[in-house]
Amino acid sequence: MSTIKEVAELAGVSIGTVSHVIGGSVPVSVALREKVLAAINKLDYHPNHIARSLKTRTTRTLGIVVPDLTIPFYPQVIRSAETTARVLGYSVIAVNSDDSTTRQKEALSLLRSQRVDGVLLVIASGQGSDGHVKKLIASNIPVVCLDRLPDGVEVDSVCVEDATAAEMAVSHLISRGHRRIAIVTGPLTLRNERERLAGYKAALRRAGIQPVSSLIWETKLHADDVKATCESHILRAPGRPSALFCTNGVTGLGALRCIVACGMSTPEDIAFATFDELSADDVFRPGITSVVQPAQEIGSKAAQILIDRIKNGINSRNRIDIRLPATLKIRESSGAPKKRRSSGLISSVG
Secondary structure, three states, X not given: XXXXXXXXXXXXXXXXXXXXXXXXXXXOOHHHHHHHHHHHHHHOOOOOHHHHHHHHOOOOEEEEEEOOOOOOHHHHHHHHHHHHHHHOOOEEEEEEOOXXXXXXXXXXXXXXXXXXXXXXXXXOOOOOHHHHHHHHHHOOOXXXXXXXXXOOOOOEEEEEOHHHHHHHHHHHHHHOOOOOEEEEEOOOOOHHHHHHHHHHHHHHHHOXXXXXXXXXXXXXXXXXXXXXXXXXXXXXXXXXXXXXXXOOHHHHHHHHHHHHHOOOOOOOOOEEEEEOOOOOOOOOOOOOEEXXXXXXXXXXXXXXXXXXXXXXXXXXXXXXXXXXXOEEEOOHHHOOOOOOOOOOOOOOOO
């Protein structure tokens, strides 16, 4: 196994210069950097990061915890955060919390045992998540929350303008002639879900439509719960809404499964729009009108903020709150209701 001394000798530089190139903490000229990297590659040298971390008390590693890696939005965030971190000399460990506060606690404990320098966190929807954030901050581990934000915790955050984005989607449904529009939300204990509900109500009131409590369907963030909640409301006659808006990808996919199970089509029987793209490949037919979050920008900015906190200290300045605009991709699902067809909604959703 090659040593750092052998790398230095082959490159014709000091051991300190090799260390600076590897660590990235001290600027090194382009010419010297290229010599060192060439020597590392030739000797197949692998730094002992464990030994280095014991000396420097840093690992140049970030942790990121998300509720569900199968939701298309989160892999995009992780990939962007990882790309930005890599450019800045950091690696990323991604962990899935299964949207469980117990699992989230275990994931954060794991990341702390790996001595990560900071954490990017999408909090779980259950009670206790906010307390986990407070404990991290109290232990002087920098934290940046994304997408879902904790209540009553001073923490850096990056997310979309939730209320504005939801209002945009519901206003679009209203412009298509819909007046009776239902909304499917996740747990309203989550701040972003409350803000998206507020945007829904604002769009209705701006159009002179009074929000109706019976059209506000709160559910847990699990596919079976969403499907059951939607079925219990959609099958009620004659109160069926003409359009449905979902506040996240989980409720969106669950609602679509319900529409199929009820033997209905969209937009013929019920128009549909949702927060988040449900598929990166746009395989749904008809196409789904979606509020698209800038996932790559969210991941990149969050990683930048976190690394800046690591370098400059957790209390180096006031809390940073970044709110990014979302965009609305209008597709066939949000059209005006037509005569009901006998075919199902989407062949790819079972």
